[in-house]
Amino acid sequence: MNTKALSHIEKVIIVLSYIYKEDVSLFFKIYNRLNLDQDVKSKLLSQIKSPRYYAHSDVKFALTEFEHLLATEEVVSKRILSKIHEQLVQSNQAVANPAAQTSIFSQVPIAQWLTFLKTQHTYVKGLFLHSLSTVEIKFFMSSIEVNDIPDYLSHYQTVTPSNPECLRAFRILLIKQNTNVESSEEELKTERSQKLVEVLEVLDQETVHAISEAQSNNMDISNLQPFFLDTEDISLFSEADQRTIIASLEEKQLLHALLQELTEETRLKILESQTERRKARLLAEVSEKEPGDSSTESLIHAQFIYIIRQLQHSEKIDPKIKRFASTIPNETSSEVESIENAMESIEEVAS
Amino acid sequence: MTSTLNTVYLNHLKLASSYSELLSEKYGFPCSIDAVQFFQESEKIQSFLSESPSHLFVPLYADQSRAFAVFPSDLITHFTQHFLGLDQLDANDSPDLLREFIALRLARYLIEIYGRFDVKLNASGLVRSGTELVINPAIESFIMFQLSITHATESLGDTTILISPELMKKSS
Numbered sequence: 001m002n003t004k005a006l007s008h009i010e011k012v013i014i015v016l017s018y019i020y021k022e023d024v025s026l027f028f029k030i031y032n033r034l035n036l037d038q039d040v041k042s043k044l045l046s047q048i049k050s051p052r053y054y055a056h057s058d059v060k061f062a063l064t065e066f067e068h069l070l071a072t073e074e075v076v077s078k079r080i081l082s083k084i085h086e087q088l089v090q091s092n093q094a095v096a097n098p099a100a101q102t103s104i105f106s107q108v109p110i111a112q113w114l115t116f117l118k119t120q121h122t123y124v125k126g127l128f129l130h131s132l133s134t135v136e137i138k139f140f141m142s143s144i145e146v147n148d149i150p151d152y153l154s155h156y157q158t159v160t161p162s163n164p165e166c167l168r169a170f171r172i173l174l175i176k177q178n179t180n181v182e183s184s185e186e187e188l189k190t191e192r193s194q195k196l197v198e199v200l201e202v203l204d205q206e207t208v209h210a211i212s213e214a215q216s217n218n219m220d221i222s223n224l225q226p227f228f229l230d231t232e233d234i235s236l237f238s239e240a241d242q243r244t245i246i247a248s249l250e251e252k253q254l255l256h257a258l259l260q261e262l263t264e265e266t267r268l269k270i271l272e273s274q275t276e277r278r279k280a281r282l283l284a285e286v287s288e289k290e291p292g293d294s295s296t297e298s299l300i301h302a303q304f305i306y307i308i309r310q311l312q313h314s315e316k317i318d319p320k321i322k323r324f325a326s327t328i329p330n331e332t333s334s335e336v337e338s339i340e341n342a343m344e345s346i347e348e349v350a351s
Numbered sequence: 352m353t354s355t356l357n358t359v360y361l362n363h364l365k366l367a368s369s370y371s372e373l374l375s376e377k378y379g380f381p382c383s384i385d386a387v388q389f390f391q392e393s394e395k396i397q398s399f400l401s402e403s404p405s406h407l408f409v410p411l412y413a414d415q416s417r418a419f420a421v422f423p424s425d426l427i428t429h430f431t432q433h434f435l436g437l438d439q440l441d442a443n444d445s446p447d448l449l450r451e452f453i454a455l456r457l458a459r460y461l462i463e464i465y466g467r468f469d470v471k472l473n474a475s476g477l478v479r480s481g482t483e484l485v486i487n488p489a490i491e492s493f494i495m496f497q498l499s500i501t502h503a504t505e506s507l508g509d510t511t512i513l514i515s516p517e518l519m520k521k522s523s
Contacts, residue, residue, distance in 0.1 A: 121446035123435055160436030162379045166456055173452055 006058055014062040017048045024138035032153050042146055049142060104136055104171065108178040110143045116178055125152065126159035131171035193224060194324040198309055201228035202302040227324045229305045231258065232266050241317040242273045248307055257300045259286045359494070359519045360389050362468050363512075367498045369464045370510075374500070377460065378433040382507065386499040391516070393488050396495050399511065403481040406511075407450065409458035410479065411472040416491070416515035418472060419484075420458040426500065426508035427453050451478040461512065470518060492516060 006014075020027040027048075034041060054062075105113070117125050129152060132140060141149060161167045200208055200221065212221040234245060249255040259267055259282060267286075271279040312319040367384040375381050390396060407427060411418040424442055431453045432440035455474060462472045486493075493513040500507045 120448070124446055124448055127435070127449075158435075158437075162433055162436050163377050166377065166434055169456060170452055 006062060010054075010058075011062040011065065013044070013047050014054060014059055015066045016044075018059075018063060020048050020138075023134055024141060025134055028137075028141070028153055028156070032157065038150065041150075045149065046146055049146075103139075104132065104175060105139060107175050110140070112178055113140075114144065116174075122155050123159055126155040126157075127161060127167065127170055128174060129156040130159065130161050131167050131174070190324055194227075197224050197227045197322075197324050200224060201230075202305050204298055224324065227322050229308060229322045231261055231301060231304055232263070233322055234308070235266055235269050236321050237317055239273045242270055244311060244317050245308060246270070246273070248311060249304065252303070252307065254300060254303055254307070255282070256285060258304050259283075261297060261300060261304075356389075356391070356494075360387070362519075363387050363389070363496050363498075366464050366468065369467065370461065370498065371500065373460050373464065374430075374457075377456075378430055380433055380502060382500055382502045384498045385501050386497075388497040388499075388509075390495040390497075393492070396493055396513065397488065399495065400481060400484065400486060403511075406481045407454040408479040408481060408484050409454055410475050410477060411458065411462065412475060413470070413472055413515075413518050416518055418493075418512065418514040418518065420454075420461050421481075421511035421513065422454050422457055423508040424450075426510065427457075429502070429507050430457065454478050457510070461510075470514075494519060 016027065016030070019030065031041070031045065034044075036044070113128075117128060120128075129137060129140070141152070144152065200211070203211075208221065208225075234242060237245065246255060249258055259270075262270070267283075271282060274282065308317070311317045312321070312323070364387055367387050371382055371384040375383075390399075403421065403423075405424045407422045407424070409420045409422075411420060427450050428440055428442040428445055431445045431449055434453060435449075455476065455478060458474050462474060465472050492515065494516050496512045496514070497509040498512070499509050
């Protein structure tokens with residue numbers, strides 16, 4: 001693009017985009033003071049948030065011109081410039097503080113913050129914004145609807161927290177409140193899924209498949225299946241746990257039946273936890289027994305799983321093995337992290 | 352007043368001075384505590400409890416007993432207004448979340464000052480209203496201190512501390 005072709009509005013967009021990229025809170029302070037129609041401001045904001053491509057020479061030209069205007073005090077007085085400089089220094093100091101680098105959005109997802117803030121008073125919203133770091137405020141503003149931005153800016157401007165220590169404490173309180181809500185909801189969901197796992201795992205494959213087909217719209221059993229406990233999973237437990245399981249099976253007179261059900265390999269592996277003499281005796285006893293019919297087998301399977309789960313619930317053996325866990329990645333955290341990484345790179349380049 | 356209670360009272364005069372300094376520093380406006388009143392009669396304490404339904408009670412815990420930091424609604428509104436940096440704040444326009452937060456902060460500053468007198472207290476993080484609170488005088492006994500906080504010539508209200516006499520004797 002020819003630099004002479006840049007219109008005034010394009011130069012404004014380039015300069016504001018640069019400020020937006022460098023210090024979003026400073027940008028919004030400027031943006032909020034623009035004496036323009038709300039629609040025009042919204043359009044301007046959307047262009048700044050997603051600027052079109054400008055040639056490097058154009059960007060350099062616009063920024064140099066802006067710098068020149070600043071230097072000659074045609075745009076901003078020296079007093080204001082030194083204030084901005086102070087603010088930038090303070091903002092850099094805040095970033096250098098390791099405690100401030102922990103993103104509020106990696107602890108609680110943005111969607112949950114938005115749901116929470118919807119129910120909150122203007123002052124709480126304003127304080128929330130004041131408690132955010134530059135990176136966090138940029139992420140927050142880019143995550144909300146464009147139409148909501150003026151409201152949030154207004155909430156931000158309504159309050160001027162007088163006590164930074166108190167503001168940090170308020171931020172911690174908000175995180176704590178929302179973390180508790182999230183974790184208790186997540187725990188409840190996990191607990192429900194675990195109960196479902198424990199009901200379905202004792203059923204035979206055909207029944208599970210039939211349920212899965214019938215309930216295809218309401219639940220996804222395939223997500224639960226990896227957590228179904230099977231007879232062979234006994235080898236996942238530690239040697240001490242295996243001994244506890246075997247003792248419990250023996251007490252309930254299920255050990256022989258179970259050993260018959262296992263493959264040769266797993267059977268030997270499980271009996272490794274036993275003494276040589278006992279192992280030989282058990283193997284001999286198992287080989288003498290007639291294999292049971294399929295209905296007996298499924299009953300033993302169900303009883304065996306029930307016993308293991310009971311031992312897990314009473315924490316006599318490792319309760320985490322084959323326990324349902326949500327493994328959905330936290331996209332919001334990674335987004336924030338990538339923004340933080342990008343900001344770090346920008347700072348490195350700038351320095 | 353016995354010599355022990357005399358010492359406890361004197362300690363509270365010092366505590367009040369430190370507390371007003373701390374509040375002035377934290378909230379950026381000069382406030383002072385001009386009067387410290389002391390009560391130990393259970394009737395007086397009971398009547399305070401029954402007459403303070405809208406006060407915010409912050410329960411505090413020590414090893415063997417509990418205490419309360421009690422703040423009137425107007426006092427909380429005043430500190431909320433200063434924290435928010437507002438010229439004016441209507442009590443009805445301040446959210447409960449923020450009011451409880453301010454009450455907890457004021458209680459934490461009190462805990463800090465009590466710590467200087469070797470009285471170890473912890474806040475549970477909960478805030479109760481006067482109507483929610485049940486105190487059985489047969490099981491728990493308290494002494495009550497009221498610190499009258501003023502800003503310029505305006506009275507902001509009394510911060511009340513209910514604390515077990517045994518706990519205070521340790522500090523004396």
